[in-house]
Amino acid sequence: MFRRSVYKKPAQLRGMVAPGEITAAALDAVAEAIRPGVTTLELDRIAEEAITARGAHSNFQLVPGYSHTVCVSVNEQVVHGIPTERVLEAGDIVSVDCGAETPEGWNGDSARTFxxxxxxxxxxLVAQRQELSDVTRGxxxxxxAALASSSHLGQxxxxxxxxxEANPLPSTGQPAGILRxxxxxxxxxxxxxxxxLFHYATPGRGAEIKPGLCICVEPMMTAGSDEVFVEDDDWTITTVDGSSGAHWEHSVAVHAGGIWVLTAPDGGAEALASYGVTPVPIP
Structure with a gap:
C-alpha cells in the first residue's frame, strides 16, 4: 500500500508548476546551444544560468556526490553522464537530463535527446540514432497519454x-532495448x-492514478541490447554492446480536471493531440 502522502493537495500541485516551467526553460537554452564544438560542460553552465536567472537552483546538485546542474549522456551512454570537456561532434546523440527546485521547495525534472x-x-548511424530518439520520445x-485514462501505473x-514493440527501429528491424x-x-x-513507474509491463498493478499524483515518465532505450554497465566514474550508464542510447522525460501532474505536463510549455497539448488527450491546466 502506498502512503497517502504521495498524492498532493490542489495548492501543492499549483506549487509544482513553476519548477516545471523553469526546468523546461533550461532545456530550451541547452537546445539552442547544441552544435559541433560545444562541450558538455558548457551545456551544464548554460542550464545552470537559465535556472538561477529564474530564481531557482539545480536539484541535481542536491544529490549526494553530484556537483553539476545536468547529466549529459553521449552516444553509447544512456543516462547519468557527467559533464566534462568532451567536445560534441556532428551526428552525436546527446541526452540531457535536468531539474530545478524553487525557493518554496518544489521540484521539476525533465530530459530530452538531441x-x-x-x-x-x-x-x-545518424539516421539510426534519430529513429531511436523518435521511438523513445513516442x-x-x-x-x-495513458495517465489520462488508466487506473494504475502498471497499465x-x-x-x-x-x-x-510495435515500432521496431527500421534500421535493425528490432525493438529498442528498454533499460529495466x-x-x-x-x-x-x-x-x-x-x-x-516501470517502463515495461509488470505483474503488479502499481500505484493508483488519481488526483494529486505527480510522476516522471522517463523511458531510457538503446538501439541494441538492454545490457548496460556503470563506468568508472560511478555515475555514467553505458551500453555493453556500444549501441546508442536515448532518454526522454517529463514531469506530469494528475488533478481533478485531467493531466498537465509540468515540463512542457504547452502542458503537452501538441504532442497529446494525436492520442485524443487534451491537457487541462492546474486550477
Missing amino acids: IVPGEAADPS SMWAGI VGAVIQDHI DYVGHGIGRKMHEEPT
Whole structure:
C-alpha cells in the first residue's frame, strides 16, 4: 500500500508548476546551444544560468556526490553522464537530463535527446540514432497519454512497452532495448519520491492514478541490447554492446480536471493531440 502522502493537495500541485516551467526553460537554452564544438560542460553552465536567472537552483546538485546542474549522456551512454570537456561532434546523440527546485521547495525534472546537427561521418548511424530518439520520445508520450485514462501505473508501463514493440527501429528491424533497472518516479518536495513507474509491463498493478499524483515518465532505450554497465566514474550508464542510447522525460501532474505536463510549455497539448488527450491546466 502506498502512503497517502504521495498524492498532493490542489495548492501543492499549483506549487509544482513553476519548477516545471523553469526546468523546461533550461532545456530550451541547452537546445539552442547544441552544435559541433560545444562541450558538455558548457551545456551544464548554460542550464545552470537559465535556472538561477529564474530564481531557482539545480536539484541535481542536491544529490549526494553530484556537483553539476545536468547529466549529459553521449552516444553509447544512456543516462547519468557527467559533464566534462568532451567536445560534441556532428551526428552525436546527446541526452540531457535536468531539474530545478524553487525557493518554496518544489521540484521539476525533465530530459530530452538531441542529434548534434551538421555533416556526420556516418549518415546511416545518424539516421539510426534519430529513429531511436523518435521511438523513445513516442513511448514517453504514449505513457503520458495513458495517465489520462488508466487506473494504475502498471497499465502505463505496459503501454510504453507496447509502443516500443510495435515500432521496431527500421534500421535493425528490432525493438529498442528498454533499460529495466532505471525507472520513473514520483516528484514533489524531492526530485525522487514514491511511487515507482516501470517502463515495461509488470505483474503488479502499481500505484493508483488519481488526483494529486505527480510522476516522471522517463523511458531510457538503446538501439541494441538492454545490457548496460556503470563506468568508472560511478555515475555514467553505458551500453555493453556500444549501441546508442536515448532518454526522454517529463514531469506530469494528475488533478481533478485531467493531466498537465509540468515540463512542457504547452502542458503537452501538441504532442497529446494525436492520442485524443487534451491537457487541462492546474486550477
